[in-house]
Amino acid sequence: MEGFLPWYWCLFWYILALPVVAYGVIQIKKTIEKHPESKPLLAVSGAFIFVISSLKLPSVTGSCSHATGGGLGAVLFGPAAVSVLAAIVLVFQALLLAHGGITTLGANIFSMGIIGPFVAWLVWKGARKIGWSVSIAIFLAAVIGDWLTYITTAIQLALAFPIPTFPEAVVKFIAIFAYTQVPLAIAEGILTVVIFEYIMKLRPDILRSLKVIGPEEPKKPTAKTPEVA
Amino acid sequence: MFENTLDNYAHYNNLRNVNVYFKVLFAILTMIMCLISTSPVIPLIIACFMSFLIIFEAKIPWKFYLKFLLIVPFSFGLITFVYMAIFFGVGSPVLELGIFNLAVTSDGFNLGLLVFTRMLGGFTCLAFLALTTPMNEFFTVLEHIKIPKIVIELSMLMYRYIFVFLDEARNMYHSQETRLGYSSIKKSIKSMGMLGSNLFIRTWLKGEHAYIAMESRCYDGSIRTMKKPDNIKNMGYFNITLLLLFEISLVIGLYLTGNFTIF
Numbered sequence: 001m002e003g004f005l006p007w008y009w010c011l012f013w014y015i016l017a018l019p020v021v022a023y024g025v026i027q028i029k030k031t032i033e034k035h036p037e038s039k040p041l042l043a044v045s046g047a048f049i050f051v052i053s054s055l056k057l058p059s060v061t062g063s064c065s066h067a068t069g070g071g072l073g074a075v076l077f078g079p080a081a082v083s084v085l086a087a088i089v090l091v092f093q094a095l096l097l098a099h100g101g102i103t104t105l106g107a108n109i110f111s112m113g114i115i116g117p118f119v120a121w122l123v124w125k126g127a128r129k130i131g132w133s134v135s136i137a138i139f140l141a142a143v144i145g146d147w148l149t150y151i152t153t154a155i156q157l158a159l160a161f162p163i164p165t166f167p168e169a170v171v172k173f174i175a176i177f178a179y180t181q182v183p184l185a186i187a188e189g190i191l192t193v194v195i196f197e198y199i200m201k202l203r204p205d206i207l208r209s210l211k212v213i214g215p216e217e218p219k220k221p222t223a224k225t226p227e228v229a
Numbered sequence: 230m231f232e233n234t235l236d237n238y239a240h241y242n243n244l245r246n247v248n249v250y251f252k253v254l255f256a257i258l259t260m261i262m263c264l265i266s267t268s269p270v271i272p273l274i275i276a277c278f279m280s281f282l283i284i285f286e287a288k289i290p291w292k293f294y295l296k297f298l299l300i301v302p303f304s305f306g307l308i309t310f311v312y313m314a315i316f317f318g319v320g321s322p323v324l325e326l327g328i329f330n331l332a333v334t335s336d337g338f339n340l341g342l343l344v345f346t347r348m349l350g351g352f353t354c355l356a357f358l359a360l361t362t363p364m365n366e367f368f369t370v371l372e373h374i375k376i377p378k379i380v381i382e383l384s385m386l387m388y389r390y391i392f393v394f395l396d397e398a399r400n401m402y403h404s405q406e407t408r409l410g411y412s413s414i415k416k417s418i419k420s421m422g423m424l425g426s427n428l429f430i431r432t433w434l435k436g437e438h439a440y441i442a443m444e445s446r447c448y449d450g451s452i453r454t455m456k457k458p459d460n461i462k463n464m465g466y467f468n469i470t471l472l473l474l475f476e477i478s479l480v481i482g483l484y485l486t487g488n489f490t491i492f
Contacts, residue, residue: 004309004348007264025377032379036448037440039379043386044394044436048429050387051394088384092391095359095367096235102257102355103264161340163317172316187418194422195429203430 005104009160014106017087020114024084031081042077046085049073050092070149071142072192074117075124076210086113111152120145134200134213135193142192146185150177236392239363242287249366250373251468256358258472262479263350269342270486271479272350279353287361294356302352306345313341364388390435398428 005013032039052072073082087109093099100108120141127137154177158169200207207213239245244252259279263272280299284291317337365388371381401424405411410420440448 004344004351007261010264025380028383029377029379037437037444039383040386040439040443041433041436043383044390044432044439046383046387047390047394048432050391051398051428052425084380084383085387088380088387091384092364092387094355095362095364096391097359101351102358103260103351161313161317163337163340176312190418191422191425194418195425198423198426199429202426203433206430206433 004101005107005156005160007103009156010103010106012106013104013110013156017106017109017114020083021087021109024080024082027080028084042081042085045073045077046088049082049085050089053089053093070112070117071120071145071188072138072195074121074145075138075141075196076207076212079114079118079121082117083109083113086117107153107156111149111156115152116145116149119148135197138196139189139193143185143189146188147181150174150181150185153177235359236364238289238293238360242289242361244282244287244361245363247361248465248468249362249370251472252362253358253367253370255472255475256354258476259479260351260354262476262483263347263354266347266350266483267343268483268486268488269346271482272343272346274482275350275479276346276353279350279357283353283357283360287357289360294360302348306348309348310341310345313344314338317341386439390432393435394428394432397431398424401427 028042032042049070070082070086073085077085087105090100090105090108090113094101094105123144124137124141127140128134132140151174154170154173157173158166162169200213204213259275263275266272280294283289283294314333314337317340365385368381368385371384372378405420405424409416411417
């Protein structure tokens with residue numbers, strides 16, 4: 001939220017987030033040089049993340065929350081590209097919906113665009129390597145990515161307001177988030193699994209071309225997927 | 230869900246034709262003033278001034294402004310304020326609550342009030358920017374400060390597709406809702422999953438089609454747009470002086486009220 005962090009922490013998170021986003025931009029540039037067709041695809045993916053983030057999740061506690069969409073994006077497009085897309089999405093959210101803010105943009109990019117997606121991607125890769133099923137891996141990736149996002153936010157807040165001491169403040173902020181985020185992250189995980197399974201059922205070729213799943217999954221290939229160059 | 234975004238207000242308001250650099254500089258500089266303030270006085274003044282500009286100068290309907298914009302940050306800020314006043318103090322208590330041994334401490338109260346007003350001030354600056362500056366003019370500013378071209382192009386394409394997808398998502402959501410798709414938690418998760426996955430697949434098709442359409446129109450890896458309409462130079466000396474005077478008076482105000490506290 002705008003104005004929440006003192007100015008030096010705003011600056012600090014900007015400085016921390018910028019190199020990662022810059023690295024993502026370089027990566028995207030490279031990809032586009034090799035495959036020019038990926039530019040519109042990246043753009044529509046960004047729009048997809050924006051729309052998914054504006055979905056309100058029904059949750060057990062009765063409250064609603066905005067899904068971050070970062071976990072799914074990271075699994076689909078890789079964490080480097082998502083960091084750039086998330087940065088743009090956050091700017092749009094500030095200017096189109098007045099969510100988040102300009103001064104806290106650095107901190108938000110760091111927690112939602114870098115830590116969350118990166119952890120989700122690691123969990124996804126790790127779980128797939130052990131040989132767990134796609135559904136379990138994507139569930140864990142979404143849930144753990146979401147939790148880590150909020151733990152990062154709690155640490156950011158605690159660094160800004162270390163009262164009475166930093167560790168105690170971390171515990172306080174995590175306690176606030178835990179009430180809503182533990183059930184919400186699980187709901188988001190289930191939602192991500194449902195989304196992913198539908199995509200796998202309807203258009204596995206997309207996932208294959210993104211190299212998210214191997215060529216052999218799922219076992220029965222769906223008939224007649226239109227070949228688009 | 231999927232309510233109207235602020236976009237149409239950004240295109241139809243009374244400050245639409247004011248130089249975009251003027252608006253952006255004004256909003257960002259004032260936001261920074263808000264941020265470096267150490268007392269709640271200046272942010273509160275900024276919040277009132279910005280709200281005044283939004284309602285009376287930009288002529289945004291005040292009902293819309295209060296209902297959709299101010300309620301969320303205000304309630305969020307209030308919760309933070311109360312929480313900080315009770316749990317973030319180490320000094321002497323000024324008000325015993327009588328339950329659970331909780332008490333409001335003076336430093337907690339001051340910190341909470343400061344954060345609350347800073348949030349309100351910062352938020353009104355953001356709302357001013359969002360409500361008066363259309364996105365495409367904002368892109369020219371981004372171009373001016375040398376944001377990589379690829380990022381701007383991606384954002385332009387995203388800007389276009391966000392509205393296409395919001396529309397599709399809204400349609401799908403309403404048709405699911407009329408068929409009782411959201412009557413229980415289990416059903417909502419299922420419906421929402423269908424919505425999300427369908428959206429992704431459509432997204433993908435749209436992206437492929439967009440590329441084909443662009444390529445057939447000689448797309449060579451860059452999107453060229455019309456020349457920038459505004460320039461930082463034709464902001465007008467009067468406006469620049471006004472802006473500087475305003476910010477300088479804010480700085481003086483910051484200096485004078487720096488040690489102001491209620492308790």
